[in-house]
Amino acid sequence: MKELKIEATIENLSKVFKFLQESLDTCDAPSKVKRQIKLCVEEIYMNITHYAYNPETGMAKIGVDVIGGENQERVVISFVDEGKPYDPLAKQDPDLELSLDDRPIGGLGIYLVKTTMDSVAYEHKDGQNVLTIEKDLDKENK
Amino acid sequence: MNFVKTNEGNTLTVELIGEVDSMNTPELEERLLKEIDGVKELIFDLKGLEYISSAGLRVLLTMQKTMKSQGSMVIKNTNEEVMEIFKVTGFVRLLNLV
Amino acid sequence: MKKTFKARFMLAGAIVLTVVILVAGLGFFSQSLNNIVGGNIRSYLTENAKAAAALFNTKLNDQLVMLESQVRYLKDIDVSDYKTMKETIMSTKGIGAFKNIGVANLTGATINYNGKSSGNILLTDYFKRAVSGYDAISEGTYIDEDGDEVLVLAVPIPDDGGVSGVVYGTFTKDILNSLIDTVDFTEGDASFLLDADGTILARSSGSDIIPADIRKFSEVTAFDSAEDKNSKSFTVGNNKLFAIKTPVGLHDWDYVTVMPYSAMTDITSKIGFSVVKLVLSVAAAFFILFGSIIYLSKEIRGVTAEKERMSAELNVATKIQADMMPFDFPERKELALYATMTPAKEVGGDFYDFFFIDDDHLAMVMADVAGKGMPAALFMVIAKSVIRNICMVGGSPGHILSIANNVLCENNRSNLFVTVWLGILSISSGELICANAGHEYPALKRKDGKFELLEEDNCPPLAAMEDLEFDDMVLMLNEGDALFLYTDGVPEAKNAEGERFGLEKMIDVLNDNIGNDLVTTLSVMKKEIDDFNGDKDPFDDVTMMGLKYFGGGNA
Incomplete structure (x- = not known):
């Protein structure tokens, strides 16, 4: 598994993209799927930058794992941050500190993630938000 | 991302080439709002657009709303992948696609 | 803004309450802590049982609605003629979850979907009630024509302001048992549906902590009529057990949940820490509601009152959904x-x-x-x-x-x-x-x-x-x-x-x-x-x- 630890700011998005490209370089997926994954990574990463440590910034850890043998490859990407408990799938309780002006931008982004990825799971563990997305690479696009 | 504009009278054609993501959308929106001053028809030519995220969708929607009060806006030459994004998010119904 | 101030006040109150509980918990001996937590377990299990009982009631009523739809779809049942009754009921397209459905005329004569008769039901409690114009659920089980023990649901066939007959549906104990399985949420427990006499009408599957041959719950233990009437600790064989009883809201039936005492001590430490989480959850729930309260109708206020109790989050959420x-x-x-x-x-x-x-x-x-x-x-x-x-x-x-x-x-x-x-x-x-x-x-x-x-x-x-x-x-x-x-x-x-x-x-x-x-x-x-x-x-x-x-x- 490849990991990137980075300060969650908008400016660092290009570094995240570079990391993602390197991690998925060796895997054999159609470019459409790779773009879908890139889109989901951007949406989730941007949520962390906007939401997790607001109004300050903090660290985000992104892990990319390509699993499986020759025929079936699956990409598992995890996002870890130590910000306020935030579940984009709303399993946890929402943040109470958020003022009316801090409107989360994520609604549509999370919708995209849910509809394009094969699995989306959230966990709050040891004071960390852990969001994991998975995409099968061999199936025909959903 | 590259921004290529062509003015023809009251019509402005904007070509977006490359990728529109959360980093370049603030600048893109600022520039677009400046450029549409006095424009009656805004045309987006997206044949060179390879990638767009929700931030970019938001900009397109903002531009469409703004153009509604001063004219019209259309989007043309969307490639298959970008069209898929428009479909999944339901934006295919919201935007004027030709 | 007044709205935000109120909400912040609630949050502050919830935090203070949390701190107080934490201090109280830490300040006492572990025995005292157990007492506090034990009470919460009782609430937790009681809420569980109440939600399950309410949901069970809802599901039974659901089935009554299905029967009513059957009456509507069996258009023009001519109950004066036994032959037409038979033709009509046998032409029914489906019987859903019922074991059998049938139609009865005012003399109590019956004919079923399977072409047989269920005998004369004139003297049954459900027939009497249905004939007076009300939907009915039998107070206990009856033996049907196959010798099976069944619960009977009945609805009147309306006819120009009166009743011309009754359509009924039967449930075997197996179906009632699976109904209990669908409403029950707690793991490791056994749940029972008791009629007014304490006879077991149905039980959840996998509940071997109470032997399967028990017919009446009183054979295992009696709930005292004193202060402890809704919960009881007792022993069966070598197992120490804990039971909660709550009314179903129908025919004086009760819903009983039994848990092994050992499972409760496992829960003890978990619930101890969950107490804090639960208080915060309730506070968070209040905060959201306050933020949206302008747009909400009385429906929401009823739900808010429900949430004020320290219930297991899941059961409250489920009840909210079911009630809606x-x-x-x-x-x-x-x-x-x-x-x-x-x-x-x-x-x-x-x-x-x-x-x-x-x-x-x-x-x-x-x-x-x-x-x-x-x-x-x-x-x-x-x-x-x-x-x-x-x-x-x-x-x-x-x-x-x-x-x-x-x-x-x-x-x-x-x-x-x-x-x-x-x-x-x-x-x-x-x-x-x-x-x-x-x-x-x-x-x-x-x-x-x-x-x-x-x-x-x-x-x-x-x-x-x-x-x-x-x-x-x-x-x-x-x-x-x-x-x-x-x-x-x-x-x-x-x-x-x-x-x-x-x-x-x-x-x-x-x-x-x-x-x-x-x-x-x-x-x-x-x-x-x-x-x-x-x-x-x-x-x-x-x-x-x-x-x-x-x-x-x-x-």
């Missing part, structure tokens, strides 16, 4: 409407709604909130209310969704979104205007045709982004047309191999049941999904709604 679904399906000659919602283990956020905007306009809603648990349940309540209220003000579905979208965006701290299909039917003309915000495509069948998906491009879901416009689609419904709405719990149901139920299979099931009434069709679909799921617990709520149009001003 309307069951009073319209009785109009121009149309038939039926819907079901079967929740998954964890509240999945599905809901349906229907209501008359005026005498000639019926609104139908099918929706799915993203997310699970309490925040999804709360958002669902808000979304349902907002949509309903804005509909009543007027406008086309697209316009209504636009307004609703902005309202929901404004109050959307949880970053949730909800997919919605909203349709408004003009009953006399058959004009159906609908708008689809990211929801599954409806299935439409024209008079002599087959079901097909209405694959029109969708708009985004509600609460994802503000200031969106939603398009209207207009359909003309004619006599014999039918519409089927559903949430993704239907096509996305998965079996043990990870395969999807799929849209094609759903359409096939619909087309196989074209001749059937809505109740049967939805029942068959549910069964197909259950069979497909196999042993796996359903991951998502399964929600469906069917509409049949018979024409404006027609019978």
Whole structure:
């Protein structure tokens, strides 16, 4: 598994993209799927930058794992941050500190993630938000 | 991302080439709002657009709303992948696609 | 702002309360801590039992509604002639979950769907009640013509202001047992349904802590009539057990949950820390509600009062969802409407709604909130209310969704979104205007045709982004047309191999049941999904709604 630890700011998005490209370089997926994954990574990463440590910034850890043998490859990407408990799938309780002006931008982004990825799971563990997305690479696009 | 504009009278054609993501959308929106001053028809030519995220969708929607009060806006030459994004998010119904 | 101040005050109060509890807990000896926690366990189990009992009651009433639909669909039952009675009841297309259904005339003579007679039911409690014009559930079990012990549900056949006969349905103990399995949430416990005499009518599966041959609960223990009348510690063999009893709200029946004492001591430490979490959850729930309270109706205030108790979050959420679904399906000659919602283990956020905007306009809603648990349940309540209220003000579905979208965006701290299909039917003309915000495509069948998906491009879901416009689609419904709405719990149901139920299979099931009434069709679909799921617990709520149009001003 490849990991990137980075300060969650908008400016660092290009570094995240570079990391993602390197991690998925060796895997054999159609470019459409790779773009879908890139889109989901951007949406989730941007949520962390906007939401997790607001109004300050903090660290985000992104892990990319390509699993499986020759025929079936699956990409598992995890996002870890130590910000306020935030579940984009709303399993946890929402943040109470958020003022009316801090409107989360994520609604549509999370919708995209849910509809394009094969699995989306959230966990709050040891004071960390852990969001994991998975995409099968061999199936025909959903 | 590259921004290529062509003015023809009251019509402005904007070509977006490359990728529109959360980093370049603030600048893109600022520039677009400046450029549409006095424009009656805004045309987006997206044949060179390879990638767009929700931030970019938001900009397109903002531009469409703004153009509604001063004219019209259309989007043309969307490639298959970008069209898929428009479909999944339901934006295919919201935007004027030709 | 006054609103925020109030909410912050509540939050501050909740924090203070939390601190007080923490200090109190730490300050006492472990014995004292156990006492406090033990009381909470009792509340936790009691809430569990109450929610299960209420849900069980609801499900039984659900079945009564099914019987009433049978009465409507068995048009013109001529109960004066035994031969026509027999022909009519045997022509019924389906009996749903019942073991048997039948019809009785006023002398108590019966004839069933399987062509046999159930004997004379004139002296039974349920017949007497049904004949007086009320839906009835038998107070205990009866032995049917096969020698099986059954519970009987009965509904009157209305006839010009009076009653001409009774339609009844029977449930075996096996079905009652599985009904208990579907309402029970606590692991490792055994649940029982007791009649007024304490006879066990049904029990959950896998409950071997109480021997299977026990007929009356009093053989195991008696609940004292003193202060402890709703809970009891007792011993069976070598096991120390703990039981909670709560009324079902029907016929003086009780719902009893039994847990091994050893399981409770495991819970003790977990609950100790959960106490803090629960207080914070309640505070968070209050905070969201306060933020949205301007838009909410009395419906919400009732729910708020419920949440004030320290219940297990899941059971409250489930009860919220179960209580919200309307069951009073319209009785109009121009149309038939039926819907079901079967929740998954964890509240999945599905809901349906229907209501008359005026005498000639019926609104139908099918929706799915993203997310699970309490925040999804709360958002669902808000979304349902907002949509309903804005509909009543007027406008086309697209316009209504636009307004609703902005309202929901404004109050959307949880970053949730909800997919919605909203349709408004003009009953006399058959004009159906609908708008689809990211929801599954409806299935439409024209008079002599087959079901097909209405694959029109969708708009985004509600609460994802503000200031969106939603398009209207207009359909003309004619006599014999039918519409089927559903949430993704239907096509996305998965079996043990990870395969999807799929849209094609759903359409096939619909087309196989074209001749059937809505109740049967939805029942068959549910069964197909259950069979497909196999042993796996359903991951998502399964929600469906069917509409049949018979024409404006027609019978």
